[in-house]
Amino acid sequence: MVTSHGIATAATPAKQDLGATMPPNYIARPGELQTFELPAQVTGTPTDVELGKALVDAWRSDGILQISMKDTKKSLMDEVFDASKGFFRKPHSEKAACVDSQSYSGYIASAEEITDGIPDYSEIFTVTKDLDLSEPRVRNHWPCHGPCPWPDLEMKDPMEQYMEYLGQSGEKLLQLIECGLGVPPGSLTKYTNDGWHHMRILRFPAVSNTNGKGKEGRGIGSHTDYGLLVIAAQDEVGGSGLFIRPPSADEATANWEESAAGFHEDDSGWVYVPPMPDVFTVFPGDMMQYLTDSYLPSTPHKVGLNTRERFAFAYFHEPSFQSVLRPLPGYDGGQKPREGIHYGTHFTNMFMRNYPDRITSKRMIREDRRELLASPELRT
Ligand SMILES: O=C(O)CCC(=O)C(=O)O
Numbered sequence: 001m002v003t004s005h006g007i008a009t010a011a012t013p014a015k016q017d018l019g020a021t022m023p024p025n026y027i028a029r030p031g032e033l034q035t036f037e038l039p040a041q042v043t044g045t046p047t048d049v050e051l052g053k054a055l056v057d058a059w060r061s062d063g064i065l066q067i068s069m070k071d072t073k074k075s076l077m078d079e080v081f082d083a084s085k086g087f088f089r090k091p092h093s094e095k096a097a098c099v100d101s102q103s104y105s106g107y108i109a110s111a112e113e114i115t116d117g118i119p120d121y122s123e124i125f126t127v128t129k130d131l132d133l134s135e136p137r138v139r140n141h142w143p144c145h146g147p148c149p150w151p152d153l154e155m156k157d158p159m160e161q162y163m164e165y166l167g168q169s170g171e172k173l174l175q176l177i178e179c180g181l182g183v184p185p186g187s188l189t190k191y192t193n194d195g196w197h198h199m200r201i202l203r204f205p206a207v208s209n210t211n212g213k214g215k216e217g218r219g220i221g222s223h224t225d226y227g228l229l230v231i232a233a234q235d236e237v238g239g240s241g242l243f244i245r246p247p248s249a250d251e252a253t254a255n256w257e258e259s260a261a262g263f264h265e266d267d268s269g270w271v272y273v274p275p276m277p278d279v280f281t282v283f284p285g286d287m288m289q290y291l292t293d294s295y296l297p298s299t300p301h302k303v304g305l306n307t308r309e310r311f312a313f314a315y316f317h318e319p320s321f322q323s324v325l326r327p328l329p330g331y332d333g334g335q336k337p338r339e340g341i342h343y344g345t346h347f348t349n350m351f352m353r354n355y356p357d358r359i360t361s362k363r364m365i366r367e368d369r370r371e372l373l374a375s376p377e378l379r380t
């Protein structure tokens with residue numbers, strides 16, 4: 001049921017069933033997430049303010065919320081899941097050819113990604129801004145800027161449409177969060193002009209069907225993501241694998257200062273995100289935490305392998321690569337660093353940490369590309 005102001009109560013399965021699909025050997029309590037519906041547009045009406053405050057409250061208590069998927073988008077979801085499955089079914093050599101030496105777009109084999117020094121079993125296709133070799137930023141060797149090595153149009157077309165749609169949802173969410181935080185319109189969206197939005201198309205093998213090179217049972221180790229918003233979707237078939245840690249007064253991360261990878265990985269206190277039909281899950285990233293002085297902390301999460309293979313998408317709604325972010329008015333509590341955070345530097349650091357052996361990281365080092373991150377042209 002959806003109320004007139006977009007605050008919805010999804011038809012949830014009985015409480016005792018919510019944890020039934022949890023990955024084996026994980027201990028967590030099943031979450032009961034709040035579900036919201038996004039309006040056609042956000043103009044700052046009292047209804048928008050009410051919804052924005054409800055989103056902020058949901059994140060502050062649960063660390064994650066759901067937005068319901070428009071009926072008109074359900075066929076697009078079918079298309080992107082089909083395209084993802086079609087890609088991951090290809091022979092290894094075809095998938096492994098999808099890499100680029102200048103961007104981090106493309107294929108990441110199972111056990112190639114490192115979180116907190118340990119290989120993950122996730123198999124991934126990453127999509128960053130697809131810029132061809134003649135694009136000025138690529139010609140000028142900006143770190144992480146380059147083409148996306150799409151395997152074919154069957155993959156490219158639906159994925160681009162999907163990212164476009166999530167881009168619109170991301171902008172609406174930021175506008176609503178501005179309303180909910182009581183900051184002037186544009187305080188968040190000024191950073192997303194030319195946003196460095198990217199996406200991870202993910203496959204997780206069944207727990208009984210891995211290549212033996214990663215950490216047993218683990219899909220992705222505990223981590224926080226880097227930008228403003230994470231908007232995730234998963235198929236419901238294999239059960240979920242996602243666990244999150246709700247905000248807590250005695251737990252703090254600051255991923256740009258000290259790695260949050262591995263945060264409380266094996267401790268209690270995790271919440272299982274049960275699979276729900278026709279919703280996206282949304283939670284804040286590192287830059288939202290910095291801007292709000294941890295009023296909206298970046299949500300730690302991890303993924304476990306389930307009894308069946310699982311397909312998922314994680315879309316990241318981000319500031320522009322060039323952005324230097326500064327505390328929001330009313331949320332400047334002296335958070336560090338005082339000079340602001342350059343998002344492109346944070347992104348580059350995180351990707352080099354996750355993929356130290358990738359051709360892209362090696363070229364970055366060989367060509368000293370990171371030096372450019374300090375130049376005024378890359379900081380606006
Ligand atoms: O599999 C998921 O649901 C989330 C994946 C994730 O955390 C990521 O790609 O950063």
Ligand SMILES: [Fe+2]
Nearest residue numbers: 224225301314
């Ligand atoms: Fe993540």
